[in-house]
Amino acid sequence: MTRRLVTKFLVTAILVWSLAGHAAAQTAVQHVGSTEDFRVVVVPFYAWLTGMSGTLGVKGNQSNFDYSFADMARWVNLAATGHVEVIYQDRLGMLGEFNYAWLGDQNTKKNLTIDRQTYLALTDVAAFYRFPHVDLGDSGSRAFFDLLAGVRIWDFALHMNVNTGLGTSTGFQQATWADPIVGARALIDLPHGLLLEFRGGVGGFGVSSAFTWDAMGLLGWTFWDRKDHGDTGWLRSATVLAGYRAVGDTYDKGSGANAFKYHATLNGPVMGVAFVF
Numbered sequence: 001m002t003r004r005l006v007t008k009f010l011v012t013a014i015l016v017w018s019l020a021g022h023a024a025a026q027t028a029v030q031h032v033g034s035t036e037d038f039r040v041v042v043v044p045f046y047a048w049l050t051g052m053s054g055t056l057g058v059k060g061n062q063s064n065f066d067y068s069f070a071d072m073a074r075w076v077n078l079a080a081t082g083h084v085e086v087i088y089q090d091r092l093g094m095l096g097e098f099n100y101a102w103l104g105d106q107n108t109k110k111n112l113t114i115d116r117q118t119y120l121a122l123t124d125v126a127a128f129y130r131f132p133h134v135d136l137g138d139s140g141s142r143a144f145f146d147l148l149a150g151v152r153i154w155d156f157a158l159h160m161n162v163n164t165g166l167g168t169s170t171g172f173q174q175a176t177w178a179d180p181i182v183g184a185r186a187l188i189d190l191p192h193g194l195l196l197e198f199r200g201g202v203g204g205f206g207v208s209s210a211f212t213w214d215a216m217g218l219l220g221w222t223f224w225d226r227k228d229h230g231d232t233g234w235l236r237s238a239t240v241l242a243g244y245r246a247v248g249d250t251y252d253k254g255s256g257a258n259a260f261k262y263h264a265t266l267n268g269p270v271m272g273v274a275f276v277f
Contacts, residue, residue: 039236039276041085046272048245054264058173059257069268077102090130093146097124117159126150126181139191146185148201152212153178154251175260177208177251195220195239209251218243218270236276243270 053066085095099122128148135142157174183201190196197218204212224238246267253260 037089039087039090041083041087041274041276043083043272043274046081046083046241046270046274048266048268048270050245050266050268052264052266055261056264057259057261059259062261075104077104087130093128093130095124095126095128095150098122118156119159120156122155123153124150128185136188141191142189144187144189146187148181148183148185150181151178152181152203173260175253175262177253179203179209179212179249180205180207181212183214193222193225193239195222197243204250209249212247212249212251214245214247216243216245216270220274234277239274239276241270241272241274244268245270 049069051066051068051071055062055064057063080101081097081099083095083097085093087093099120101120102117104117126148127150128146131145131147133142133144153176155174155176157172159170159172181201181203183199185197185199188196195218197220198216200213200215202211202213204210218241220239220241222237222239224235226233226236244267246265248265249262251260251262
């Protein structure tokens, strides 16, 4: 019974953690063409309202699951995230992102009380190269193409207290792994402040995960732009975003009582607001 509860909560933890999300942070709100050398993109608010399906195994206990976002949201105690992207002369760039979530749950039945606390973090660091833009007809629309390469670090820990009325036992489970990732991004700057982004990538390659992948599509609308307001301040533009993202990962570690298995796909809508400085 205890192993099934541990597995169920780990599934919950990984899923709700993804609410911190990182899809919207890598958006096409950069309005290429500035004469300044550096541009900084910050996304202080975004969410990935994801569902999750796949298989999770902990200490020899394996469970298949298929949960919606609504099923999981009630476990979140705290979720925080941050993203910064720096671009030099519209050609070379670096992006960094940190996501954190703290989840808690307690079950009580007769003389048994199980209290679970899970702490999760995801860090992405990647470099990219941007090719010269391509004009799309006479409307002023332009397309930009990026190649990306970097690393994604996953980390989570579960702390569990079990009180039977006769005594209390404590358990701890922790897993950390890092995956190399490569990908491509297409950014399309349209008239009337509209933006499109399409991004995909693969990684793992047996270094940690056997294979990981991601795919995303975003539509953005720039509701504030410095060139339209005559403002010489730091903020260049602000854009609201909406779209859809999916990520899959296949990771195995250890065997027997020390085994950990994560074979899952996360997918759902993306929403956020991005600022360019």
